[in-house]
């Protein structure tokens with residue numbers, strides 16, 4: 001069997017200070033970082049031992065993980081395991097990239113987010129260039145606040161042709177974008193329409209809880225990050241018994257890491273195996 005795991009441990013700190021984010025410039029205590037590292041090591045060991053399962057892993061930390069050595073080491077170690085198909089992470093790309101040389105870069109993928117108010121565009125693009133040089137797969141994304149639309153256009157123009165740039169649309173306010181702004185965003189990210197709405201998901205088939213699960217630092221399993229009903233624990237021997245096809249019990253689903261697994265949207269056809277790191281393949 002192949003199992004995708006969205007892992008989120010106790011870490012919840014970040015070196016950036018995005019105004020809209022609860023993790024901006026927060027610091028984890030030494031104790032929390034040690035607990036996070038221990039949880040992560042246990043998870044890596046779990047993957048190593050389950051040789052009969054093929055794993056696709058996405059780290060979706062609160063905060064920034066790749067500035068922490070234990071995440072860099074976990075990514076390297078997981079990438080070298082024969083039963084791991086892919087190990088990906090959401091990151092602001094502020095980390096150094098030398099650690100990637102130790103990894104099987106064919107299995108590494110980065111979901112990078114550019115934060116225009118937190119980093120210099122040239123510095124971000126230089127990191128992208130290095131990833132290209134190292135042949136590491138990555139997507140680039142930006143949160144689509146109105147005041148950065150021009151910046152996103154400029155970033156698009158400077159990224160290599162064919163490099164997918166996704167935009168996370170602001171959608172709490174129905175008329176947030178003008179028609180012209182929507183058209184501009186669609187010109188940048190041809191698939192942004194998928195992210196401009198909350199998908200009606202109640203009662204619809206979703207791969208989460210069957211071939212995709214969310215796991216916390218203690219190994220507790222949830223079908224996804226958005227439904228907080230525990231469905232087991234990966235550190236229990238029979239954890240796969242709890243994996244079966246299910247319908248969504250939430251009214252809507254508005255994040256890529258969730259709705260990409262909704263069966264009726266058929267987005268796996270678009271991402272062709274790169275749904276975790278959000279690289280559209282058309």
Ligand code: SF4
Pocket residue numbers: 014015016017018021022023024025062063064092115
């Ligand atoms: S980089 Fe991400 S985690 Fe860090 S403050 Fe910005 S939005 Fe939050």
Ligand code: SF4
Pocket residue numbers: 201206207208223224225226227247248249250252253254257258259261262
């Ligand atoms: S549609 Fe979204 S909220 Fe519903 S089960 Fe799937 S991932 Fe979870």
